[in-house]
Amino acid sequence: MTAATFDLGKLHGGLRLDANKSQATGQDIVDIPIPTQLVIPLKQHVGEESQPVVAIGERVLRGQLIAECVGELGAPVHASSSGTLVSIEPWPVTRRYGDKTLCMIIETDGLDEEIRHETYPDYDTLVPSELLERIVSGGIVGLGGAVFPTAQKLMQADTCDMDMLILNAVECEPYISCDDMLMRDRAAEVISGAQILLHALGIDECLIGIESDKPEAIDALLNVLAESGDERITIKQVPTIYPSGGEDQLVQLIANREVPSGGLPTDIGCLVQNVGTAAAVHDWIVDGRPLTSRVTTITGNGVGTPMNVRARLGTPVAELAPHAGGYTDHAELLIIGGPMTGKSVSTDDVPVVKATNCVLVMSELPAAGKELPCIRCGECAAACPVQLMPQQLFWYACADDETRLREFGLTDCIECGCCDLVCPSHIPLTFDFRMAKARIREQADEKARAERARRRFEARNERLAHDRDTRDEAQNEQRAEAKKASRNAIAEILARKRDKDTKP
Amino acid sequence: MKFKRLEAPYLRSDNAVSAMMLQVLVALIPGTIAYVWFFGPGLLINMLLAGLFCVGFEAAMVHLRGRKVEEVLMDYTAIITAVLIAFALPPLTPWWVTATACLFAIVVAKHLYGGIGYNVFNPAMVGYVVALVAFPQHMNLWLPPHIGDMDYGTLSLTQTLAYTMTGNLPVAFDDISRATPLDMVQAGLKQMRTIEEMRALPLMGDFGGRGWEWIGNFIALGGIGLLIRKVIRWHIPVAVIAGVLVPATIAFLIDPGTHAGPGFHLFSGATLLCAFFIATDPVSAAASPSGRLIYGFGIGVLIYAIRQWGAYADGVAFAVLLMNMAVPAIDALTRTRIVGHRGARS
Numbered sequence: 001m002t003a004a005t006f007d008l009g010k011l012h013g014g015l016r017l018d019a020n021k022s023q024a025t026g027q028d029i030v031d032i033p034i035p036t037q038l039v040i041p042l043k044q045h046v047g048e049e050s051q052p053v054v055a056i057g058e059r060v061l062r063g064q065l066i067a068e069c070v071g072e073l074g075a076p077v078h079a080s081s082s083g084t085l086v087s088i089e090p091w092p093v094t095r096r097y098g099d100k101t102l103c104m105i106i107e108t109d110g111l112d113e114e115i116r117h118e119t120y121p122d123y124d125t126l127v128p129s130e131l132l133e134r135i136v137s138g139g140i141v142g143l144g145g146a147v148f149p150t151a152q153k154l155m156q157a158d159t160c161d162m163d164m165l166i167l168n169a170v171e172c173e174p175y176i177s178c179d180d181m182l183m184r185d186r187a188a189e190v191i192s193g194a195q196i197l198l199h200a201l202g203i204d205e206c207l208i209g210i211e212s213d214k215p216e217a218i219d220a221l222l223n224v225l226a227e228s229g230d231e232r233i234t235i236k237q238v239p240t241i242y243p244s245g246g247e248d249q250l251v252q253l254i255a256n257r258e259v260p261s262g263g264l265p266t267d268i269g270c271l272v273q274n275v276g277t278a279a280a281v282h283d284w285i286v287d288g289r290p291l292t293s294r295v296t297t298i299t300g301n302g303v304g305t306p307m308n309v310r311a312r313l314g315t316p317v318a319e320l321a322p323h324a325g326g327y328t329d330h331a332e333l334l335i336i337g338g339p340m341t342g343k344s345v346s347t348d349d350v351p352v353v354k355a356t357n358c359v360l361v362m363s364e365l366p367a368a369g370k371e372l373p374c375i376r377c378g379e380c381a382a383a384c385p386v387q388l389m390p391q392q393l394f395w396y397a398c399a400d401d402e403t404r405l406r407e408f409g410l411t412d413c414i415e416c417g418c419c420d421l422v423c424p425s426h427i428p429l430t431f432d433f434r435m436a437k438a439r440i441r442e443q444a445d446e447k448a449r450a451e452r453a454r455r456r457f458e459a460r461n462e463r464l465a466h467d468r469d470t471r472d473e474a475q476n477e478q479r480a481e482a483k484k485a486s487r488n489a490i491a492e493i494l495a496r497k498r499d500k501d502t503k504p
Numbered sequence: 505m506k507f508k509r510l511e512a513p514y515l516r517s518d519n520a521v522s523a524m525m526l527q528v529l530v531a532l533i534p535g536t537i538a539y540v541w542f543f544g545p546g547l548l549i550n551m552l553l554a555g556l557f558c559v560g561f562e563a564a565m566v567h568l569r570g571r572k573v574e575e576v577l578m579d580y581t582a583i584i585t586a587v588l589i590a591f592a593l594p595p596l597t598p599w600w601v602t603a604t605a606c607l608f609a610i611v612v613a614k615h616l617y618g619g620i621g622y623n624v625f626n627p628a629m630v631g632y633v634v635a636l637v638a639f640p641q642h643m644n645l646w647l648p649p650h651i652g653d654m655d656y657g658t659l660s661l662t663q664t665l666a667y668t669m670t671g672n673l674p675v676a677f678d679d680i681s682r683a684t685p686l687d688m689v690q691a692g693l694k695q696m697r698t699i700e701e702m703r704a705l706p707l708m709g710d711f712g713g714r715g716w717e718w719i720g721n722f723i724a725l726g727g728i729g730l731l732i733r734k735v736i737r738w739h740i741p742v743a744v745i746a747g748v749l750v751p752a753t754i755a756f757l758i759d760p761g762t763h764a765g766p767g768f769h770l771f772s773g774a775t776l777l778c779a780f781f782i783a784t785d786p787v788s789a790a791a792s793p794s795g796r797l798i799y800g801f802g803i804g805v806l807i808y809a810i811r812q813w814g815a816y817a818d819g820v821a822f823a824v825l826l827m828n829m830a831v832p833a834i835d836a837l838t839r840t841r842i843v844g845h846r847g848a849r850s
Contacts, residue, residue, distance in 0.1 A: 012843065017515070174515070252843065261844035318505065327505065334507040339514040348505050364508060365516055370575065372521055373621030377786040378737070378793075379519070386843045391791055392835070409842040417513035424519040425621075431511045 009256030011249055013383045014241040015418050017340075019213060021177045024299045024306040029181050031310050032323055034081045038106040038314030039351040041093050042067055044141065048074050052088060052104060059084050062114040063290050065139075066104060076139040080292035080312035083108035094336040094343050094350050103351070106314070117288035124199050131200040131285070138284035139291050141354045143276035153273070154200065156266045163203055164255060166265070167194055169210040169217065169275040170238055170245030173338025176358040178295040179275050181308040183210075183217035185295075186279050187224045193278030194233055196285050201271060204232045208275070209254045211244070212237040242340065243416040247272050249385055261412050276357075296352060298324045302331030302361025311352045317359055318348040330363035340417040369426040380419035380429060386412050390419040390429050397436040402443065410436055521620075525580035527735045531726035532587055532781065538722040539591070542649040542715035545661045546595030549668050553599055554586035557606035565615035581620050585609050588628035591777055592821065593635065596645040596664065598671035604638060605631035625828045626788045629821040636821070642671070648682040648707065649715025685713030686773045686817040689764050698761045712771030720771040727780025736784045739796040744779035745770065747804015755812070769808060773818035778803065782820065788828045795831075795838035802827045 043049040050067035060066055060079040067077040083106045091103035123131055132154050142153075156162070167190070171179045183190055194206050210218055221235055236254045238244045248259040250272065257268045265272050276294065283289045292313055299306035304325020311320060317334070321327050335342040336350065337358055352359075380390035388409050396404040413433050420430040539547045562582040566573045589605050609631030617623045636643050659667070663674050673680075683691065685707055692702045702708065709717045730736045748769050755763040769775060774782070783789065783803050790799040803823045810819020 248844070259844055261842065263844070331505070332508055333510060333514065335514055339512075341512050342514070344507070344509045344511070344514065346507055346509050348507070360514075362514070365510065365514060368516060369520055372579065373619065375521060375621050375787050376789070376791055377524070378791060378796075381792065381840065382737070387840045388842055389791055389840055408839070409845070412842050412844060415512075417515075420513055421515055421517050422519055424521045424524055426520070428511065430513065 008236065008238060008253050011241070011244060011253050011385055012387045013381075013385050013418060014243060015383055015421060016240065017174050017242050019240065020174045020299075021180070021213075024175070024297050024308055025177045025180060027307055029185055029295055029308045029310050030323055032312070032315060032320060034108050034110060034112055034312060035315045035319045036108055037316070038080055038083070038108060038312060039091050039316060039349075040066070040077060040080065040104045040106065040314040041091070041351065041353055042077065042088075042102045042104065044075070044077070044313075044353045044355065049102065050074055050077050054085050056085055056087060060106060062112055063117065063292060064115045065290075075141050076137065076290075077104075078139050078290040078292055079106060080314050081106070081108045082111050082113040091351070092345070092347050092349050093353070094345050094356070099346075114289075117284075117290065119288040120285050123196055123285050126199075128200050128202045131196070134285060135196070135200060135281055138280070140277060140280050140284060141291075143274045143280065143294060143354060143357065153266060153271055154197075156264075156271075160266045161269055162201055162266060162271055163205060163269045164271070165194065165197055165201060165203060165206040166251060166255065166270050166272045167206065167208040167275050167278055168245060168247065168250055168272055169208055169214075169221075170250055171214075172211060172240070172242045172245035173340050173342075173358075174242075175299050175360050176297050176338050177299075178297045178308055178357050180214045180217050181297075182276055182279060182295045183214070184220050187217070187220035189279040189282040190275050191221065191224045191228060191230070191233065191278075192286065193280070193282035195228075195230065196281050197271075197273065197278065198232060206233045207254050208233065208235045209238050209245075209250050210235060211240050213240045243385055243414070243418070246385065246414055246416060248414070261409070291354065294352070294354065294356065296320075296356050296359060298359040298361070300330075300335075300360045300362035302328055302333070302363065304328055313351070313353060315352045316348065317350050317352060317356075320352070320359060321348070321361070327361065331361045332364040333360075333362050335360040335362070340421075341415065368428070371427055372425040374425055374427060377424060379422040379424065383418040383422045385416060385418065386414060388413060390433075393436075394427060394429055394432060397432050400436075400439065402440055405436060405440065410440070413437070521581075522579050524735050525584055527730065527733060528584055528781065529580060529587065531730045531735075532591075532723075534726050535591075535719060535723035535777070536587075538719045539595075542651070542719065543595045543647050544650065544659065544664060546597070546647070546659075546664050546668075547590055549664060550590035550593055550595070550597055550602055551587055553602045553668070554590045554593075554606055555583055557603050558582040558586035558589070558610050561606055561610040562615075565611055566619075569615065569619070571619075576619070579620060582610060585614070585628045585631070588777075588782060589631050592628065592632040592774065594643060594645045595647055596659070596667055598642055599668055600671075601635050601639045601642050605635040607631075608634040621787055623787055624831075626782060626785050626824050629782065629824045629828075633821045633825065636816075644687075645677070645681050646684045646687070647680060649713070651714055682707065684773070684817060685716060685768075686811060688713075689768070690811070690817050693762055699764055700761065709771075711765075711767035712769075716773075717771035720776045723776045723780060727776065730780065730784075736780070737793070737796070739793050740784045740789060740800040741779040743797045743800025744783050744804045744807075745775070747801040747806075748775055748808050749804070751805055751808045751812075763812075769811065773807075773811070774820040775807060778807065778820045778824065782824055783827075788824075788831065790831050790834040790838065792835070792838045792840050794840075795834045798834050798838060799827050799831065802830060 048071035051070050052067045054060055054066050061082045062079060064079045065076055066079050069076050085104055086107050087105045088102055090100040092099050093101050169179050198206055225233055238253050243249055244253055251257055251259055251265045251270050255270055259265050260267055280291045293310055295308055295310050297308050298320050303321055307324050309320055334348055335344050336356055337343055374391055374394055376391050393408050393410055415430050417430045559582050563573050566576045609627040613625050613627040613630035614623050667673055689702055707713055711717050731738055749766045752766040752769040756765045783800055790796050806823035806826055807819050810822055
């Protein structure tokens with residue numbers, strides 16, 4: 001066992017925010033009963049929509065595969081309780097752009113009958129590659145909120161030279177405490193998941209990064225580690241500074257490695273997984289249960305009793321509130337995720353999905369001060385964890401100067417919101433940068449389209465020219481032949497005439 | 505249930521331009537009190553006049569540009585410009601000199617360049633330099649400090665007011681006017697006197713001029729308050745002070761007879777006011793931390809160079825304006841290294 005340490009790399013900027021977590025950590029995780037209707041989106045991850053494999057009207061069991069993955073970034077989807085698939089239709093979900101996506105609607109029967117998949121308690125007898133494939137089939141995606149398919153990350157183990165597993169238990173955004181509560185509750189499963197991942201990846205170093213304001217969770221992990229005597233796993237405490245739990249930021253902090261611009265942590269040998277993901281890996285491999293529920297924090301002044309709940313994936317958010325003391329008069333905003341990067345949604349019909357780490361219900365914000373011109377005070381640059389100069393970026397975003405925007409690292413912006421929060425001129429920098437990124441993407445798309453059109457046009461011209469050339473050649477030949485033929489014919493006629501003339 | 509939609513982040517902070525500027529004004533209070541203590545009520549009259557002119561010009565320009573006057577005036581920046589102009593002008597200044605300085609500061613240097621956030625040059629320094637060039641005869645009426653053992657005539661509040669309104673002195677110019685310590689040292693050196701000789705004169709204190717050095721202390725006190733409250737960052741003040749001290753120390757070590765010491769340069773004229781309150785105007789300063797170090801150091805070195813070799817006794821305004829010109833170049837050359845990139849690209 002190794003004690004928790006503070007031995008860290010350096011992170012630029014960041015903010016100390018009011019944690020607002022204790023409201024929800026006072027009581028144990030509460031299980032939400034199975035709702036009458038489950039709404040399971042076909043796409044709960046970045047990447048491609050999954051393909052349904054059960055027909056409408058068919059009965060499904062908990063843990064049954066109902067949609068399988070398509071494409072490289074896909075992830076399979078499992079039913080979260082038993083019932084009947086009644087429809088597949090567009091339903092409101094949590095997304096930044098566009099509000100609806102195809103969801104499988106399951107009427108539950110309350111029996112919660114379960115399919116048991118194969119279990120591998122002795123997973124270490126499996127070859128790593130087999131174990132990897134097994135993990136991938138569990139529908140496990142990153143539970144930290146970014147929902148990058150775990151499978152994709154794991155598969156990179158084959159192509160990248162990976163030497164370190166990092167478990168992200170930082171949970172740096174205010175209000176969110178689901179990972180904290182999960183670790184207090186299921187530290188053994190988290191550690192077991194880490195051990196499974198280590199075996200599957202064939203590496204023997206694992207760092208768990210955790211914020212220093214979670215002493216109970218740290219103790220729980222340390223106890224389990226002490227019992228297991230696993231020396232491969234080390235716990236590293238990080239200071240409570242937002243956004244130290246950003247993936248790249250965490251790698252920089254606890255592994256002291258910088259993720260190259262435009263790259264992933266796997267490029268520098270680090271595989272980062274959320275602690276919830278590790279527990280899900282354990283459940284799948286050791287217990288044969290795919291990912292069908294998750295812990296999520298429901299909090300804010302918009303609910304009566306902030307708490308952490310365990311809900312089946314697909315449970316409408318509206319079903320959570322009654323268990324958390326119901327909505328209060330302050331319930332004016334619904335944010336899925338944290339207050340810095342979460343997504344504001346207009347309805348609580350949206351389902352709890354794999355990425356739903358927090359449901360923040362709160363009162364309308366005081367109107368942001370009027371946006372004033374930038375005075376270049378540089379507070380934004382001091383706060384930026386990526387060491388960008390938002391004041392300069394803002395200038396170029398206003399001018400829509402793509403070259404400069406690229407030069408000043410717009411694409412390196414992680415949209416953490418720090419610059420936005422400290423700006424004394426109340427400029428919505430995060431939003432402006434998001435828009436600028438979208439414009440650049442659009443321009444790039446348009447450029448690509450124009451390029452394709454140009455190539456098609458040129459090819460057409462070439463083809464036409466070629467056709468014309470060959471046609472001309474053929475015609476010329478024909479003409480020459482016709483000429484020759486007619487000359488021959490004339491000669492023949494003349495010859496005949498001469499014959500006639502000479503034969504009186 | 506339906507909810508309102510907003511864009512992330514969903515937190516608000518109390519940071520506001522007006523709050524920053526208000527803190528700057530508060531931080532200038534100790535220096536103002538010290539100045540009035542040693543040199544009489546002239547500074548307050550200048551502040552009042554400059555304040556009226558600056559706010560008036562700002563309101564007029566904002567109105568002409570079709571913006572909401574109340575919103576823009578509430579940022580207090582026009583008042584800061586006014587206060588800095590008042591500090592820069594001699595304590596006895598006729599009103600039209602102040603009005604000219606304010607006109608060029610607010611109308612030309614600020615609003616013709618696009619208003620707050622867009623001005624290339626420090627408005628207060630532009631105003632002061634215009635006054636300095638346009639009214640040289642009015643820019644040398646400096647007073648001796650009120651200190652017990654120095655028996656000079658002084659003007660009452662009404663006499664000061666009367667001079668400000670009319671430009672007519674009730675007493676002979678030489679009866680009340682005294683050279684500033686910087687003037688004295690510059691003139692003394694031209695007359696081949698040594699620093700040691702001059703330091704023995706009654707106008708001189710422990711480091712700079714008597715009275716002046718105490719004003720410097722109080723200005724610095726306010727400035728350190730701003731640093732603690734993080735209204736300003738350390739880079740520019742430290743760099744300006746280093747920019748003055750480094751050449752001054754080297755020259756002093758080489759030849760103490762003809763070069764005033766680093767302490768004298770630090771506590772004379774507007775060095776400290778510049779370090780904490782003038783050069784720290786973020787709009788006309790460089791953007792990155794390293795850029796700000798270069799910018800501040802350049803100002804410090806120029807202040808020293810103008811005092812040592814220039815025609816003017818103090819060079820703060822020119823130093824600041826010259827470095828304002830250098831800001832685009834500094835910004836282009838000193839970018840921060842973005843995390844994940846190998847080196848700073850330029």
